[in-house]
Amino acid sequence: MYLTITPQKLGNTYGQSVxxxxxxxxxxxxxxxTDQCESFFNHQSDQIPSNRVIEKIDxxxxxLKKTEPRFYSITVNPSARELAFIKNNPEALKDYTRKLMEHYAGCFNRDNPITIRDLKYYARVEHQRHYKGFDREVRENAPYRSQIIRLENQIRMVKRGELSADLKQMKKKIALLENQAPHKINGQMIRQGMLxxxxxxxxxxxxxxRDASNSFSLSPGSKYKASQVLLHGKLIKRGFDRDRFYQGAETTFDRLFDYPRNYVETYRSRKTFVKDQSKYFAQIMRxxxxxxxxxxxxxxxxxLRVPDLRIPKTKIQLAVKTFNKLKRAMDLGVDSKAMEY
Known part of the structure; x- marks a missing residue:
């Protein structure tokens, strides 16, 4: 389970509206x-049109100041294993989203506890993803793709009479490069933009x-986890516990669907990997x-090419070097503009 919380982009990309x-x-x-289109949903309704979402959020x-986000975007990415366990059921994902947002409300540190009734949110399930430039398959195919693009440009030049070359041989070279590329789907080389x-x-x-009554702010981007501050002579609570939210996201999923989560799928294990790879690997071995x-x-x-399960403990440090490749495979970096795990 991977989640991101991202504030509204301000400036040239997004204006003051959602x-x-x-x-x-x-x-x-x-x-x-129309009957195939996905609608937005929340705790009260399953069929909320886009214009209604815009109206309510705006x-x-x-x-709010002009420089403050009007809304936050939360993206919830269940793993392939999690989706297979619930049979990719969109209604199950909606049920999970509603439970998740109840948990989200509870992660705010306030004098009066925040509940789902205090939130104004809208969600949508999507079913497709496209390969992007940073995906491993696209990156590892890139050298082959670059050579193919160069050959395709040369073929166009030959057809325009700007270059003299053997078109048949150039096309054979393209076919060979496509065959040599390490990542394919149904025989087609994976490239950016493919489903x-x-x-x-x-x-x-x-x-x-803002809360549902438009009375106070609820910012999950707060730099404060859970603290108190003196304001006008009165101590008030503030902050949002992101660790609690991320860990609770998987706990909520597990309880709702009786999902048998493995250690390497947990938020706790990913934090351990970032801080101490030796400890991470030792935990797996135990x-x-x-x-x-x-x-x-x-x-x-x-x-990842993982080491043999029978590896002696004296070689754990050597195996950890292999596991360092997980930093790229698991995309563990925390973006300064999006709080994620």
């Missing part, structure tokens, strides 16, 4: 008939910066046999 963001989310509905901005195969369902949530085998299988699915 319109551009909602239009971006509408992209998957393009070309679909109207809920009292006392990803398998279950790709994920959830986009837009949540207002798992019961069945869970350990499952852990290595999950890690292999990231594209």
């Amino acid at each position: 319109t551009d963001f909602v239009n971006y989310l509408d992209k998957e509905n393009l070309g679909n008939s 109207a809920n901005t009292a006392k 990803k195969p398998g279950y790709q369902s994920h959830i986009h949530i837009v949540v207002s910066r 798992l019961p046999s069945v869970q350990k085998q499952a852990a290595f299988k999950i890690l292999e699915q990231t594209g």
Whole structure:
């Protein structure tokens, strides 16, 4: 389970309205008939049109400065294993989203506890993902793609009479490069923009910066985890516990669906990996046999070549060097503009 919380982009990309963001989310509905289009949903309704979302979020901005986000975007990305466990059921994902937002409300540190009734949010399930430039498959295919593009440009020059070359040989070279590329789908070389195969369902949530009554701000981007501050002579609580939110996101999923989460799928393990790879690997080696085998299988699915399960403890440090490749495979970096794990 991977989640990101991102503030509204200000400046040239997005204005003071949620319109551009909602239009971006509408992209998957393009070309679909009305009955095939995904609608927004929240705790009260399953069929909320886009214009209603725009109207409600844009109207809920009292006392916000022009430089303050009007809304936050939460993206929830269940793993392929999690999606397979719930059979990629969109209704199950909606149920999970509602439970997740109840948990989100509880992660705010306030004198009066925040509940789901205090939130103004709208969510949508999407089912497709496209390969992007930073995906491992695209990056590893890139050298082959670059040579193909150069040859295709030369072929056009030959056809225009600007270059003399053997077109047949150039086309054979392109076919050879496409065959040599390490990553393909149905024989086609993976490139940026192609649809990803398998279950790709994920959830986009837009949540207002202001509470549902438009009376006070609820910022998950607060730099304070849980603290008190003296304001006008009175101690008040502030902050948002992101660690609690991220860890609770997987706990909520597990309880709702009885999901048997492996150690390497946990938020706790990913934090351990970032801080201490030796400890991370040692924890895997201490798992019961069945869970350990499952852990290595999950890690292999990231594209990592994992060491032998029978590796002696004296060689753990050597194995850890191999595991450092997970930094790239698991995309563990924390973006300064998006709080994620």
